[in-house]
Amino acid sequence: MRRDMGEHYQRLAGSYDDNWAYSPAFVEWMSAEIARSLSLRAGDRMADVGCGTGLFAKGIVAAVHPRQPVVCADPSAAMLEQLGESESLLPLPASAEDLAERHIALPFEQADAMWLKESVHHVRDPARTLAGLAGLLAPGGRLLVAMLPATIEYPLFAEALRRYEVLQPDPSRIVEHLGAAGLRSELTYVEHELRLDTERYLDMVRSRYMSVLSTFSEAEIEAGIAEIRSRFPGPEVVFPDRFAFVLGVREGSSAGGAR
Numbered sequence: 001m002r003r004d005m006g007e008h009y010q011r012l013a014g015s016y017d018d019n020w021a022y023s024p025a026f027v028e029w030m031s032a033e034i035a036r037s038l039s040l041r042a043g044d045r046m047a048d049v050g051c052g053t054g055l056f057a058k059g060i061v062a063a064v065h066p067r068q069p070v071v072c073a074d075p076s077a078a079m080l081e082q083l084g085e086s087e088s089l090l091p092l093p094a095s096a097e098d099l100a101e102r103h104i105a106l107p108f109e110q111a112d113a114m115w116l117k118e119s120v121h122h123v124r125d126p127a128r129t130l131a132g133l134a135g136l137l138a139p140g141g142r143l144l145v146a147m148l149p150a151t152i153e154y155p156l157f158a159e160a161l162r163r164y165e166v167l168q169p170d171p172s173r174i175v176e177h178l179g180a181a182g183l184r185s186e187l188t189y190v191e192h193e194l195r196l197d198t199e200r201y202l203d204m205v206r207s208r209y210m211s212v213l214s215t216f217s218e219a220e221i222e223a224g225i226a227e228i229r230s231r232f233p234g235p236e237v238v239f240p241d242r243f244a245f246v247l248g249v250r251e252g253s254s255a256g257g258a259r
């Protein structure tokens, strides 16, 4: 992981779940969407790549009740520490690249389902790394890249939105990468309305809840917050949280038998 991003997540780890805790409904909805898209079943061997604090892996455990622990891989020790003790989650200090290049092994030979939720933008060479991850899939295995779209309608300040658009990979490129890796791939979008107390949202901006915000200085963030306040003077901000879901499926039938 790049050093600046390592520091970003080291700082953010302790407050990451608080950012979303106001909305258990969001976590439940997103976890259910991931489980639905990946057709997850209890017998699947699963890995959450770039799991962060495990917020969504926990949601998936609650929804699917996997029979073996979900592997939670992340290069940030600080984020992984937030997983806590759980028999259903197996922390693995590893980046997507570590797994893709076989520098670090999954605890099973092949995976039935893997997902990267909002972590693919940290991967330096997505074509190569996604091909490596695709190679870890069992026949019938599924790989989901859940990511923000190329443009977002968040109530951020203008320069943050502009910089976001420069940094964010385009989901249609991810479709191409999964196709080139030999997977049948498709792109869909899911959307959820977020309704947040404005002050709460501004606290999230201040804590740089999105990694793009870590590219701004303290003074720039405060100026950005003033800009957001003037554009959104009400007590709440309401906006669509839209996600691109790029699903890749390896041909063949899964060997899972009765699940």
Ligand SMILES: C[S@@+](CC[C@H](N)C(=O)[O-])C[C@H]1O[C@@H](n2cnc3c(N)ncnc32)[C@H](O)[C@@H]1O
Pocket: 001, 002, 005, 009, 049, 050, 051, 052, 053, 054, 055, 056, 073, 074, 075, 076, 079, 094, 095, 096, 097, 116, 117, 118, 119, 122, 123, 124
């Ligand atoms: C925005 S957070 C998302 C965390 C979690 N998936 C979620 O949705 O809450 C991005 C995560 O990607 C991790 N990350 C950074 N570089 C990575 C890499 N090369 N491979 C996998 N994960 C990476 C970070 O440590 C961080 O935990």
